[in-house]
Amino acid sequence: MDKWFKRNGQHMAIIGIFLIVCFFYFTPAFSGKTLGQSDVVGAQSTQKEINDYREKGQTILWTNQIFGGMPAYQIWAPYPNNITTWVVKAVKTVLPNPVDTVLILLLGTYLLLNVLKVKPWLAGAGAIAFTFSSYNIILLTAGHSNQAFAIAFFAPVIAGIILTFRGKYLTGAALTALFLAMEIRANHIQMTYYLMLALLILLGIELYHAFKGKTMPAFVKSVTYLAAALVLAVLVNISMLWSNAEYAKDSYRGKSNLTKNAKEPKNGLDKDYAYEWSQGVGECFTFLIPNAYGGGNGTETLDKTSATAKVFLNKNVAEEQAVNYAQQLSNFPGLSLYWGNKPGTAGPFYFGAVICFLFVLGLIIVRNRLKWWLLATVLLTMLLSFGKNLPFLSDLFFNYFPLYNKFRAVESILAVASLCFPILAVLAIQELSDNPDKAAIFKKLKIAFFIVGGITLLMIAIPDALLNFRSDDQAAGVSNLTQALQGDSNMAQSIASALREDRISLERTDAIRTLIFVVVAFGLLWAFVKQKINLTVMSIGLFALVLVDMWQIDKRYLKDANFQDKVDADAAVKPREVDSFIMRDNDPDFRVFDASANIKFDVFNPFFHKSVSGYSAARLKRFDELIDNQFSKSINHDVLDMLNTKYIITTDPKTQQASMQVNHTACGNAWFVKNIRFADNADQEMQAISSFSPKDEAIVDKQYTKMIDTKPTAFDAAAKITLTNYNPDHMTYESTSGTPQVAVFSEIYYDKGWTMLIDGKESPYFRSDYVLRAASIPVGNHKIEFVFHPASYYTGETISLIGSILLLLALGGAIYIGVKKQPELAVK
Incomplete structure (x- = not known):
């Protein structure tokens, strides 16, 4: 045991320092405060119905709370047979948000640099540099926890x-499977x-060197183990992946159904939307100098010493008012500091002054072939981050690489x-220390x-010769x-x-x-x-220098003031008088339309x-x-009627007073129609519902002709169909x-x-x-049920359990072989 502590003492000390850094940087998190409250509250609005059923001990996989209805696993779903679910729960139980993510960033990077045989303190410096690169911190501040966790x-x-x-086939593959899962x-x-994308470049470089060094058998063996690791990681997550892949075709990011009046491309x-957040070519100066482009919106303020405030002061405006005017300029296009x-932008991509210097040194002195992988990856990611600024x-990639056109914010x-x-920075120091010349x-x-x-x-002496410090839309501002x-x-x-x-x-x-x-x-x-x-x-010394460098800049974007007391959404979002009135309606399934809300970005009404309306980047x-x-x-009132919109809310633009009216023409939960009108395609279907009587006729795509008896049948005016039991994923009529x-x-x-x-x-x-369900109902009295039981989730969970067991066996095997080999190494 003494030998173990002696051998690993430095590692334990560095991990201890990581914990101390986390404690002092994120002190409010340890006292129960949290980040990203606006995102949390917004998420709780979309999860309202899901959470209500969870409180009853029931899991639902469909929710009608937003956009009329959509699969719940695009918002939240349990994956109890997935071992990683329990790992995440364990981490989040032990550590507060966002310390859990930050510690994984630190330890994961430290592991990688130790695998690269970097000295512990240098590995620690590299871990600090990546973890506290400004983008990661900005993500945490905004509450983008999934992205930071990935x-x-x-x-x-x-x-x-x-x-x-490197030949540690089972250990490497088992760890790859775990971390990839x-x-x-x-x-x-x-x-x-x-x-x-980065790993494909790495694979290509390893293939080149295997071919050049005539070590193809070892390369093929490594790739075989890694392929098995990939399969295992996919199996562990198959329920989530299968459900998402199945839904993706019907989601907002899928293929367009329309050929006319389509605001999105066919696929x-x-x-323009995908490229909206494109890194400016000159903005790469922020890797080295964070405020080269003015920082972020709202992160820097203009005080009384600023040139802008002085313009107002010279007009005899009171000092406090002058500063206030200067700081309000960001409300005009092109007149923010960014x-x-x-x-x-919330802030720039800052990699660190020390790290950029050492990166350049690494390009010059590092002889490890990983340098070429790192350089190629940096060049590719930089070029792709330019988006609309480098359209070729x-x-x-947008037109020909699978899935690439599904993503936005390419920066x-x-x-x-x-x-x-x-x-590459720490590899440079390693090379410098190992080189005898x-x-x-x-x-x-x-x-x-x-x-x-x-x-x-140059950026100090003549910055305006290198950058113009004017925004493209400054003239409009x-x-x-x-x-x-x-x-x-x-x-x-x-x-x-x-x-x-x-700005200068x-x-x-x-x-x-x-x-x-x-x-x-x-x-x-x-x-x-x-x-x-x-x-x-x-x-x-470098560890301390990197820490001070990154800490100072990150505190511009994530201060103690960004932490808030945990907010209970029910307490934070108060219903209006009209909401309270509507909530007294005991009908289990009707919809509400708020004409004053942004339909696609409404996180209030679903509470x-x-x-x-609603908010989801994966809406249907x-x-x-x-x-x-x-x-x-x-607003097409006929469509509101077919969506069973029982209440319509409007807001007076002057007084902001909300009022409500009952929609007496809402069609109800279900109804029998007198006529069927067939449409040749989605365009005709959309055109037809622009003006029709939803209570009397149904607009149906001709592909469903075989499901409908087209023989003339007398309409039974006395016929009734009623909802008798409401459950989001099990409706009974x-x-x-x-x-x-x-x-x-x-x-x-x-479907x-x-x-x-x-x-x-x-x-x-x-x-x-266009968006509703319909069916032919036979004569007589019948019980009709709609049950949501997707095989992608339930069968996927069974496969996920098998994958989780196999992953545990692989990890156990790696540990066993590692322990078994240690005595042999001691004897040698």
């Missing part, structure tokens, strides 16, 4: 793969996709680059210093500001010029700061090369009602098309009619998992009125 497993997945390629479980496909996202061409390459691919930078290494060190230091000096200043264009121009001065001042201040960190880092390396200090002192494509075509220009009838159900059509039973026997149903 990024946290980048490093350990790579660690497992590298171990496998966790990566997939984070359920952020975009981040996982970006990681896969994938609209390109001047890039994104619609807005971006369009190539987020830089999360991969933010890992590559510190890896200190004279040659010092020359290369000076070259790196002159490159990075020179760029920084000046025009709007002129109107606000009652036509005083000279004043508006003076303010815009002063704002540019403030922010950049210059950060450039000076960067230069100081680069000089200190160079000084540490100089002292080591000249044998003034030993490796341990130099490594600890209280089953709503026509057909319902999204319904909104675009029937609600964007004017009773019908009575003297002749066969066609019933329309005011429930959203989704994957829903089964209709008539008197316990499965019967066909079809789509009606």
